[in-house]
Amino acid sequence: MRCGRGGGRQMSLELPLQLQTDRYFSNSCQSDEHIRRFISENTEIVGGQSLTPNIKLRLFTSSCRFWFERPELWPFADPYWAIYWPGGQALSRFLLDNPAVCRGHTVLDLGSGCGAAAIAAKLSGAAHVVANDIDTVAAIATRMNFELNSLEPPVCVTDNMIESEPEGFDLILLGDMFYDEALAATLHSWLDRCIKTHGSRVLIGDPGRAQFEEHGIRKLLHQLARFELPEAVREENYGLTCSSVWCYHPEL
Numbered sequence: 001m002r003c004g005r006g007g008g009r010q011m012s013l014e015l016p017l018q019l020q021t022d023r024y025f026s027n028s029c030q031s032d033e034h035i036r037r038f039i040s041e042n043t044e045i046v047g048g049q050s051l052t053p054n055i056k057l058r059l060f061t062s063s064c065r066f067w068f069e070r071p072e073l074w075p076f077a078d079p080y081w082a083i084y085w086p087g088g089q090a091l092s093r094f095l096l097d098n099p100a101v102c103r104g105h106t107v108l109d110l111g112s113g114c115g116a117a118a119i120a121a122k123l124s125g126a127a128h129v130v131a132n133d134i135d136t137v138a139a140i141a142t143r144m145n146f147e148l149n150s151l152e153p154p155v156c157v158t159d160n161m162i163e164s165e166p167e168g169f170d171l172i173l174l175g176d177m178f179y180d181e182a183l184a185a186t187l188h189s190w191l192d193r194c195i196k197t198h199g200s201r202v203l204i205g206d207p208g209r210a211q212f213e214e215h216g217i218r219k220l221l222h223q224l225a226r227f228e229l230p231e232a233v234r235e236e237n238y239g240l241t242c243s244s245v246w247c248y249h250p251e252l
Contacts, residue, residue, distance in 0.1 A: 035136075035137055035140050036140060036144060038075075039058060039137070039140065039141055039144060042065055042066055043058040043059055043060060043061075043064060043082060044058070044059065044060075044063055044064055045057070045058055046058075046084070049230055049232040049233070050084055050233060051089040051090060051092065051093040051229070051243075052089060052092045052093055052096060055092065055120065055123075056145070056148045056149055057116060057148070058082075058114075058141060059082050059083060059084055059114065060079065060082040060083060066079075076137045077135050077137065081114050081115075081133065081135060081137065081138035081142070082141070084114055084233075085113065085175060086229055086237055086240060086243040087175040087176035087206040087243055088114075088175030088205055089175075089227070089243060090175075090205040090206075090207070090225065090227045091117045091120070091174075091175045091204075091205030092116045092117050092120035092205075093120075094203070094224060094245040095117065096120050096124060097225075099125055101124065102120075102121045102125055102171060103124060104125060105126055105171050106126070106128045106129075106130075106168070106169050107121040107126045107169060107173065108132060108161075108167075108169040108171070108172045108173065109121065109129065109130070109131045109132065109175075110161065110162070110177065111133060111176070111177045112132055113175070114142065114145055115131050115138075115142030115143075115145045116145070116175075117173045117205070118130075118142065118173075119146060119151065121171070121173065122151050122154065123151070126171075128155075130155045130156075130169070131155070131157070132156075132157045132161045133158065134158055134160050135158070136158050139156035139158050142154070142156055162187060162190040166194040167198075168198040169194070169200050172191065172194060172201070172203070173205075174187070174202070174204045174205070175204075175205040175206075176205065176207075177206075178206055178211050178217075179211055180211060181215070184211050184215045185215075187217075188215070188216070188217045191250070195248070195250055196250075202247070203224070203245060203246070203247055204221065204245070204246045206243070206244065206246070207229075207237070207242065207243040207244070208240075208243075220249055220250050221246035221248055222246065222247045222249060223244055223246055224244075224246065224247050226242055226243075227244070227245075228241065229242055229243060
């Protein structure tokens with residue numbers, strides 16, 4: 001899975017053509033055990049070629065069947081959870097380097113995908129972690145990835161939380177979520193409510209997508225860290241070289 005590219009910047013989250021599908025099969029008729037087995041058989045355990053080599057994840061690689069298989073044979077929603085995106089890598093690295101950010105806090109990983117940021121939060125001492133992704137397969141993959149790292153699985157929520165009343169999380173994590181203009185606008189509004197209502201701290205990981213750089217929220221961010229991406233990650237993302245972590249300070 002690779003990201004689209006335009007004008008020298010990463011423009012959107014796009015699966016490679018071989019992983020895209022217009023078909024969506026309901027997961028409700030398939031047991032968690034069946035999905036777990038399917039994930040195990042069609043992903044590879046990856047660790048050393050990211051910003052967080054100590055975190056093991058089940059991901060797609062070129063060794064996996066569905067990297068090259070006809071897309072219509074993929075039986076679920078598009079597998080965004082099967083790629084460790086650059087924004088999530090930066091966010092996870094930052095948490096591991098700065099464990100006090102999470103220690104003792106309640107943490108929400110919004111759009112959690114493979115669950116790497118949630119794993120980093122738990123490894124950094126978070127008191128309670130919730131992973132939220134609307135893809136139920138992503139939730140199962142996240143639980144499996146927690147187990148790979150010898151952690152108790154987190155609470156996984158598959159409802160669309162950004163359309164609900166904010167809950168009182170100390171810290172909200174967003175990796176690679178600003179890939180669509182409409183979603184970015186919705187996120188901006190919801191995050192403002194979380195901060196105003198509960199005083200939540202918001203950290204955002206993004207490699208510089210146009211939708212992020214050009215959105216109004218960008219002026220309200222303070223850069224906390226910038227990471228050079230490993231060579232393997234650059235190759236998977238059309239030569240993208242770095243990814244940053246930002247703290248959101250809205251004018252409420």
